[in-house]
Amino acid sequence: MVATHDVLLIGGGAAGLRAAIAVAETDPGLDVAVVSKVYPMRSHTVSAEGGAAGVIAEGDTIDEHIYDTISGSDWLGDQDAIEYFVREAPRELLRLEHWGCPWSRQPDGRVAVRAFGGMKKMRTWFAADKTGFHMLHALFQTSLKYPAVARYDEWFVTRLLVDDGRVHGVVAVELRTGRVRGITAKAVVLATGGCGKVFPFTTNANINTGDGMALAYRAGAPLKDMEFVQYHPTGLPFTGILITEATRAEGAWLVNKDGYRYLQDYDLGTPTPTPELRSMELGPRDRLSQAFVHEEAKGRTLETPYGSVVHLDLRHLGAKLIDTKLPFVRELCLKYERIDPVRELIPVRPVVHYMMGGVHTDADGATGLGGLYAAGETACVSINGANRLGSNSLPECLVFGARAGRAAAAYAASAGPPPPSVGSQVTDETRRLERDLLGRLPRDDSIAAIRTEMQTTMEAAAGIYRNGPDMATGADTLRELQDRVGRVGVRDTSRTFNTELVAALEAANLLDVAECILRSGMHREESRGAHQRTDFPDRDDERFLHHHVVTRGPDGTPRVNRLPVTITRWPPGERVYGR
Numbered sequence: 378m379v380a381t382h383d384v385l386l387i388g389g390g391a392a393g394l395r396a397a398i399a400v401a402e403t404d405p406g407l408d409v410a411v412v413s414k415v416y417p418m419r420s421h422t423v424s425a426e427g428g429a430a431g432v433i434a435e436g437d438t439i440d441e442h443i444y445d446t447i448s449g450s451d452w453l454g455d456q457d458a459i460e461y462f463v464r465e466a467p468r469e470l471l472r473l474e475h476w477g478c479p480w481s482r483q484p485d486g487r488v489a490v491r492a493f494g495g496m497k498k499m500r501t502w503f504a505a506d507k508t509g510f511h512m513l514h515a516l517f518q519t520s521l522k523y524p525a526v527a528r529y530d531e532w533f534v535t536r537l538l539v540d541d542g543r544v545h546g547v548v549a550v551e552l553r554t555g556r557v558r559g560i561t562a563k564a565v566v567l568a569t570g571g572c573g574k575v576f577p578f579t580t581n582a583n584i585n586t587g588d589g590m591a592l593a594y595r596a597g598a599p600l601k602d603m604e605f606v607q608y609h610p611t612g613l614p615f616t617g618i619l620i621t622e623a624t625r626a627e628g629a630w631l632v633n634k635d636g637y638r639y640l641q642d643y644d645l646g647t648p649t650p651t652p653e654l655r656s657m658e659l660g661p662r663d664r665l666s667q668a669f670v671h672e673e674a675k676g677r678t679l680e681t682p683y684g685s686v687v688h689l690d691l692r693h694l695g696a697k698l699i700d701t702k703l704p705f706v707r708e709l710c711l712k713y714e715r716i717d718p719v720r721e722l723i724p725v726r727p728v729v730h731y732m733m734g735g736v737h738t739d740a741d742g743a744t745g746l747g748g749l750y751a752a753g754e755t756a757c758v759s760i761n762g763a764n765r766l767g768s769n770s771l772p773e774c775l776v777f778g779a780r781a782g783r784a785a786a787a788y789a790a791s792a793g794p795p796p797p798s799v800g801s802q803v804t805d806e807t808r809r810l811e812r813d814l815l816g817r818l819p820r821d822d823s824i825a826a827i828r829t830e831m832q833t834t835m836e837a838a839a840g841i842y843r844n845g846p847d848m849a850t851g852a853d854t855l856r857e858l859q860d861r862v863g864r865v866g867v868r869d870t871s872r873t874f875n876t877e878l879v880a881a882l883e884a885a886n887l888l889d890v891a892e893c894i895l896r897s898g899m900h901r902e903e904s905r906g907a908h909q910r911t912d913f914p915d916r917d918d919e920r921f922l923h924h925h926v927v928t929r930g931p932d933g934t935p936r937v938n939r940l941p942v943t944i945t946r947w948p949p950g951e952r953v954y955g956r
């Protein structure tokens with residue numbers, strides 16, 4: 378059975394919903410649908426805490442935000458895309474205000490901004506520490522205004538329909554009934570978010586399994602800069618739940634087991650957004666996470682059952698500030714650690730947080746495969762290069778979600794109907810899911826075992842510090858796991874919310890993404906941003922000032938090629954802060 382729309386958005390997070398609204402606004406005659414494996418308000422965007430960057434404060438300039446983003450990216454971000462992003466971000470954030478997002482204010486009523494890591498000026502808009510929740514709510518309720526926007530909530534996309542270098546829709550499973558269905562469209566926008574679940578400790582939701590990246594990769598669209606995985610320096614041990622950078626923006630300290638602010642011993646460079654803040658804690662995320670590894674090596678961290686930790690100290694901020702500006706942090710600590718940050722230290726460790734790489738796109742979100750677009754964390758435009766600055770991602774979803782939506786609308790307006798061949802692709806995919814996965818006899822192996830092995834392999838091979846031999850060993854293990862995931866059966870054969878089937882599909886996606894991360898990493902013989910190699914400790918602009926693009930070879934293994942980085946006004950320089 379096949380349904381038809383003009384434009385399909387895969388994903389109901391910030392990027393997907395912003396794109397859906399853009400399509401509906403651009404051409405009200407188009408029939409739009411949002412497909413999401415969870416109810417849209419449960420998308421990972423909802424958990425963003427800290428805020429969204431956009432130049433608005435007095436004394437801040439567009440050029441400074443551009444420069445901070447470029448140097449934060451270690452000169453791997455494309456400067457034309459960054460310039461467009463920085464100019465558009467404040468407009469998008471204001472638009473969101475008009476759609477109902479309750480930005481926190483200063484006493485005089487103007488929008489309040491806070492400092493954020495790697496930004497030299499205060500420019501991060503926030504809605505207390507529940508920014509993602511409020512943003513997603515504003516987007517979701519706005520999307521409801523448009524009758525042209527249909528929704529497929531709790532539908533899992535398993536395949537792109539591709540013919541002759543063009544995309545014609547998707548195949549998806551309705552999770553409530555187990556029904557497999559083709560949904561054709563003239564244009565498809567992937568907005569499926571990140572892939573933190575490739576690693577064992579992550580701030581990411583369980584649903585962040587890189588599905589869109591894997592769908593694009595298998596359909597022949599390249600992935601870009603996959604080696605750059607961001608660790609956030611302050612996650613809770615065990616759960617990986619994020620303690621937002623906003624804590625440090627408000628003045629929290631990172632201390633080692635002796636209660637010493639150890640960051641003063643490291644060459645982080647520090648931005649100085651306000652004179653009263655001693656802001657070494659606001660260095661960029663990659664450098665703070667690396668400093669943790671050195672403290673651990675010196676025996677100055679604390680051991681817990683869930684690895685080494687240091688402490689985040691909020692006590693000197695006082696209950697009033699914590700309750701007004703960081704209420705969610707207090708709530709998370711009380712619920713998940715039984716710790717009250719007003720009186721106690723919070724144990725934290727670096728955890729995988731964000732994927733700089735993703736589906737290769739141009740500034741319109743176009744992937745190179747006709748009719749296929751990508752936006753948000755699943756895409757790589759690229760504005761983040763080797764290291765994303767905190768609070769640039771939410772506005773990226775808005776700016777490039779809107780632009781991809783407009784481009785997809787324009788494409789759909791002139792594209793013809795899908796070719797008859799897509800019918801047989803839907804039949805093939807239905808057979809694969811029903812016969813191969815649900816019908817296969819369970820073996821002495823399990824999805825959970827494969828996923829855990831992949832995660833520990835990735836932590837060992839592609840953690841905060843990496844080296845060639847470890848990445849190569851990891852890549853060999855992943856090949857074996859690919860073989861196992863191709864043979865494993867699903868024990869649960871029920872049709873209603875079959876979570877084991879979903880886990881099997883996600884594990885296959887995660888493995889493809891993990892292989893791309895390692896293969897790209899092996900090719901980049903230098904240290905830049907989040908990719909730090911102990912065997913190549915320096916940045917090497919002569920050999921590596923370029924993007925990596927990964928495509929799937931005929932034997933199913935990743936092939937790595939290069940693309941130039943766009944440099945306009947800012948020649949590569951040293952990454953320094955605080956000048």
Ligand SMILES: Cc1cc2nc3c(=O)[nH]c(=O)nc-3n(C[C@H](O)[C@H](O)[C@H](O)COP(=O)(O)OP(=O)(O)OC[C@H]3O[C@@H](n4cnc5c(N)ncnc54)[C@H](O)[C@@H]3O)c2cc1C
Nearest residue numbers: 388389390391392414422427428534570753754768770771
């Ligand atoms: C805890 C946390 C805090 C953060 N805080 C900040 C912050 O303060 N500031 C900032 O700028 N950034 C922050 N980030 C990063 C930022 O929130 C994300 O990069 C951004 O929200 C991603 O939005 P998205 O629309 O790309 O994807 P998501 O919000 O992750 O949405 C993905 C969507 O795709 C759908 N989907 C996925 N796979 C499938 C499939 N196979 N079939 C159908 N649907 C599918 C999902 O259902 C979901 O609707 C944070 C991230 C985390 C994890």
